[in-house]
Amino acid sequence: HEKYRAFPVIQKLDRRWPGNTIEQAPDWCSVDLRDGNQALIEPMTVEQKQRMWGLLVRMGFKEIEVGFPAASQPDYDFVRWLIEANQIPEDVTIQVLVQARDELIERTYEAVAGARRVVIHVYNSTSPVQRNKVFALDKQGIIDIARRGAAKVQSEARKYPRTEWVFQYSPESFSSTEVEFAVDVCNAVIDQWQPSREKKAIINLPATVESAMPNVFADQVEYFCDQVNQRDALIISIHTHNDRGCAVAAAELAILAGADRIEGTLLGNGERTGNMDIVTMAMNLYSQGIDPQLDISIADDIIATVEACTNIKTHPRHPWLGELVYTAFSGSHQDAIRKCLAQQRADEHWDVAYLPIDPQDIGRSYQSVIRVNSQSGKGGAAYLLEQQLGIELPRWLQVELAQPIQTLAEKQQGEVEPQQVLQVFRQHFMSRE
Numbered sequence: 274h275e276k277y278r279a280f281p282v283i284q285k286l287d288r289r290w291p292g293n294t295i296e297q298a299p300d301w302c303s304v305d306l307r308d309g310n311q312a313l314i315e316p317m318t319v320e321q322k323q324r325m326w327g328l329l330v331r332m333g334f335k336e337i338e339v340g341f342p343a344a345s346q347p348d349y350d351f352v353r354w355l356i357e358a359n360q361i362p363e364d365v366t367i368q369v370l371v372q373a374r375d376e377l378i379e380r381t382y383e384a385v386a387g388a389r390r391v392v393i394h395v396y397n398s399t400s401p402v403q404r405n406k407v408f409a410l411d412k413q414g415i416i417d418i419a420r421r422g423a424a425k426v427q428s429e430a431r432k433y434p435r436t437e438w439v440f441q442y443s444p445e446s447f448s449s450t451e452v453e454f455a456v457d458v459c460n461a462v463i464d465q466w467q468p469s470r471e472k473k474a475i476i477n478l479p480a481t482v483e484s485a486m487p488n489v490f491a492d493q494v495e496y497f498c499d500q501v502n503q504r505d506a507l508i509i510s511i512h513t514h515n516d517r518g519c520a521v522a523a524a525e526l527a528i529l530a531g532a533d534r535i536e537g538t539l540l541g542n543g544e545r546t547g548n549m550d551i552v553t554m555a556m557n558l559y560s561q562g563i564d565p566q567l568d569i570s571i572a573d574d575i576i577a578t579v580e581a582c583t584n585i586k587t588h589p590r591h592p593w594l595g596e597l598v599y600t601a602f603s604g605s606h607q608d609a610i611r612k613c614l615a616q617q618r619a620d621e622h623w624d625v626a627y628l629p630i631d632p633q634d635i636g637r638s639y640q641s642v643i644r645v646n647s648q649s650g651k652g653g654a655a656y657l658l659e660q661q662l663g664i665e666l667p668r669w670l671q672v673e674l675a676q677p678i679q680t681l682a683e684k685q686q687g688e689v690e691p692q693q694v695l696q697v698f699r700q701h702f703m704s705r706e
């Protein structure tokens with residue numbers, strides 16, 4: 274993303290931990306409008322979907338799963354609006370989800386007719402519990418569903434030659450499936466599609482329910498990448514959920530294990546505990562000096578849009594974007610931040626204690642970094658005064674000011690606003706003149 278690439282922190286940051294780490298951004302696919310939407314108490318209206326779409330495009334997503342149009346009329350209508358109102362930029366590809374069932378596949382193609390380029394994402398479940406209890410099918414029965422679905426996707430595509438089709442297959446519940454069997458199912462699909470280096474297919478490996486440590490998932494992905502047929506003709510995609518709270522970690526380790534692409538949502542909305550949070554992973558990359566190829570500088574726009582479309586508030590301590598994550602109340606932290614900020618040069622790599630990135634890089638100001646309550650020592654109030662009045666207090670006066678500020682904070686049992694610091698300063702010191 275041009276705007277993001279221009280950010281100085283990209284050049285400023287050291288690669289301090291060389292070695293086994295991600296070196297470049299994966300391909301991203303947002304599933305906010307599908308997986309995120311299907312988990313909401315009140316699914317998004319078409320207007321909310323339009324707003325979310327606008328944000329995703331502004332952020333620079335190039336692949337966006339826009340719904341399950343064969344299963345939902347609002348999804349169908351939204352996809353038609355995207356195409357008929359010419360809302361899809363040249364460099365953005367829409368993706369639609371469909372179960373491996375003939376009539377649903379036919380309806381899906383009708384929904385996306387006229388689009389320039391589309392990822393048709395077909396899936397069926399493969400895990401033992403799904404095979405035995407939900408579908409009452411043996412392994413061969415599951416392979417047959419996948420192969421027939423793949424064949425149908427291919428034959429329908431031929432009816433719409435003006436669209437560029439990309440095929441994607443997910444063995445749903447991959448991480449709970451015997452990995453050798455997951456390879457067999459996917460090989461059957463690949464055998465049907467015959468992808469090539471020039472025309473790759475996407476194989477998407479979901480942790481539909483996260484049920485093991487992230488390294489176990491990464492081992493499954495690594496085994497899969499080694500064993501699957503025609504690896505060079507595939508884009509290996511990862512789709513993790515957050516049941517154990519490790520969806521981002523699992524996605525990151527899966528990239529190290531050989532995957533190319535990540536599906537997830539903004540701030541982690543999605544089924545149960547959510548999908549993996551693309552914003553967190555993108556910011557993790559950014560903080561290591563890697564351009565995430567997504568624009569997170571519009572953090573407040575991201576939060577406002579996600580909240581308006583999902584009716585879910587962002588936790589104030591949400592990684593990277595929460596309201597409080599660049600704020601220090603404790604005295605020793607404030608003191609360290611103040612000293613580091615005073616020494617930070619614009620052309621040097623960011624190196625400020627307790628602040629892993631420059632808050633300005635995501636559109637936040639330094640004003641909210643230091644806030645004062647009863648935990649704060651002399652540094653916080655002095656910093657606020659410097660900002661408010663441009664007054665630099667000598668050390669002895671900082672020490673004297675700290676006491677009445679702390680008394681006030683304890684009395685009101687909460688935060689002392691900058692205006693109150695000013696008032697206390699005036700009362701106690703300026704009236705003596």
Ligand code: KIV
Nearest residue numbers: 396443445446479481
């Ligand atoms: O979590 C999941 O397995 C899914 C699939 C449909 C990809 O959302």
Ligand code: ZN
Nearest residue numbers: 308481512544
């Ligand atoms: Zn999912």
